[in-house]
Amino acid sequence: MSWTTERVDLLKKLWSEGLSASQIATELGGVTRNAVIGKVHRLGLSGRAKTATAPAKPRRTRPATSAPARPAASAAPRTIGATALKAEPTPVAAVATQPAPVAELVIPQEQRATILQLNERTCKWPIGDPSTDDFYFCGRNSDPGVPYCAHHCRIAYQPMNDRRRDKRARG
DNA sequence: CCCTGATTCGC
């Protein structure tokens, strides 16, 4: 996959919107977060808002040539789809309930996380309206067997926790 | 462990 002007534009947009490199990578598809970060630097648009980590301190030089950089296998594309499809038959449970109106990631039509890309340890939080094309899943990491990532677990179980607390408080 | 961005350097 190459950096077409369209993809670069999208990269710039999402980066300026504050999405993380990995999020941008999954939305673009066909690239890793490293690729995204590398591109961001080459475009000279790193350091949005404030320097997330260190203000660029001189790092130790890498062992350089001694790094074998693994033969051909290292070049293998690592898309979330490829791995997910090989995984088990996707136990999806969360779709039936009314999806909460959560607007966070806006995944372009061509690279949404579909139901087929979910596995035992991906977040199955539905985003958007299932009856439209604007529908996809969070797809981030979750604990094995847990339907949602940490973030969406908090959202998913917040109402229930609140109710329990209320009940306890009342009587 | 999960994640984040930053950097180096072989390709």
Add this chain to the structure above:
DNA sequence: GCGAATCAGG
């Protein structure tokens, strides 16, 4: 220019 490997940190 590209991006994997690595680093440094949360």
